[in-house]
Amino acid sequence: MTAFSVIQQNALALKLIPIHLRELLYITNVTFDVYAVKDDIYEIVLTAGQTLEKKILKDFITRGIMTLYIEEENRSKLVDIQKENLRAATRSLSIGDSVEKGKRQFALLSINLGHFYEDTASDDSLALLIQSTKNLFQFLYDNPEIHRPLFDEYIKQHHHYIFAQPLISSLFLLGTLKQSHSLGEKEIENLFLTSYFKDVGMSAIPTPKYDSAQLSDQDKILLLKHPTHSVNILAGRLSLRPTYLKIIENHHLFTLLQNKIAPTEDILTGFETMMVSITDVIAAMVSERPYRPSLPVYRSLEYVKLLIADQYPSEFRLLVSYFKQFYSTSK
Ligand SMILES: [Fe+2]
Numbered sequence: 001m002t003a004f005s006v007i008q009q010n011a012l013a014l015k016l017i018p019i020h021l022r023e024l025l026y027i028t029n030v031t032f033d034v035y036a037v038k039d040d041i042y043e044i045v046l047t048a049g050q051t052l053e054k055k056i057l058k059d060f061i062t063r064g065i066m067t068l069y070i071e072e073e074n075r076s077k078l079v080d081i082q083k084e085n086l087r088a089a090t091r092s093l094s095i096g097d098s099v100e101k102g103k104r105q106f107a108l109l110s111i112n113l114g115h116f117y118e119d120t121a122s123d124d125s126l127a128l129l130i131q132s133t134k135n136l137f138q139f140l141y142d143n144p145e146i147h148r149p150l151f152d153e154y155i156k157q158h159h160h161y162i163f164a165q166p167l168i169s170s171l172f173l174l175g176t177l178k179q180s181h182s183l184g185e186k187e188i189e190n191l192f193l194t195s196y197f198k199d200v201g202m203s204a205i206p207t208p209k210y211d212s213a214q215l216s217d218q219d220k221i222l223l224l225k226h227p228t229h230s231v232n233i234l235a236g237r238l239s240l241r242p243t244y245l246k247i248i249e250n251h252h253l254f255t256l257l258q259n260k261i262a263p264t265e266d267i268l269t270g271f272e273t274m275m276v277s278i279t280d281v282i283a284a285m286v287s288e289r290p291y292r293p294s295l296p297v298y299r300s301l302e303y304v305k306l307l308i309a310d311q312y313p314s315e316f317r318l319l320v321s322y323f324k325q326f327y328s329t330s331k
Pocket of ligand 1: 198199226227251252
């Protein structure tokens with residue numbers, strides 16, 4: 001711990017920016033000083049060059065220290081370290097303990113997605129996310145037995161729901177589509193990517209604002225338009241046929257209908273759009289939000305029944321069968 005004078009404290013306040021503790025996951029060596037605030041005073045809690053052992057992060061969690069601070073000029077170093085971590089994890093995904101490897105991939109993908117939201121113009125970041133998501137798809141497709149343990153581990157990591165939601169909904173989508181035997185592997189991969197990237201338009205609103213009790217009217221409009229914004233961000237960069245961008249544009253099919261908001265153009269109500277949309281609804285309901293606890297899966301299935309059982313009876317049965325099996329798998 002380093003003590004600073006009042007003048008130094010004031011200078012630090014101008015230079016430091018907050019990071020979430022989670023952004024340090026899987027970093028073995030910090031290459032910059034990391035600060036925490038104690039009694040309104042900044043103190044160095046990790047020194048540049050220090051080995052970052054797991055127990056150090058655990059100790060922060062125990063002490064309730066979830067927000068740390070770094071100098072703004074070091075933000076890009078942190079982003080680069082986590083990019084490299086994701087690159088390395090993606091290359092070695094299928095080697096070693098599959099649950100450990102999957103858990104790391106889930107975490108690093110979510111951290112990097114968060115960093116991408118801060119700079120959606122970065123082709124380098126997007127290319128890395130796409131490659132990592134494709135490798136993750138293959139890994140999950142080949143190892144269905146680890147979906148449940150990975151889901152449980154992921155929930156424990158408490159990623160921000162904005163970054164967790166795409167991964168959980170895509171995991172559910174992959175599981176149900178594979179079980180349906182109605183689509184080929186490549187088609188499921190394309191839909192997995194579509195589902196994972198469908199919410200990047202939410203980056204229009206800074207993440208901390210999602211935690212506030214009330215979004216401003218302007219932010220609410222931005223939120224409502226996030227599917228269109230996602231398409232604007234991804235167009236020409238995702239190497240998927242335009243059909244998939246259409247699915248992204250319409251992935252809030254049920255929210256729009258529920259709120260009786262008429263979409264500007266005809267909604268695609270095909271099987272693929274419906275499945276991307278409905279697994280998103282279920283993923284949201286079974287996950288915790290700052291304003292409500294997670295809901296039991298049977299509640300989400302009751303709701304899904306109201307939404308689709310008439311129009312898509314066999315798909316509804318498929319979802320019930322998949323989630324029964326998923327939630328009965330022992331932890
Ligand atoms: Fe969305």
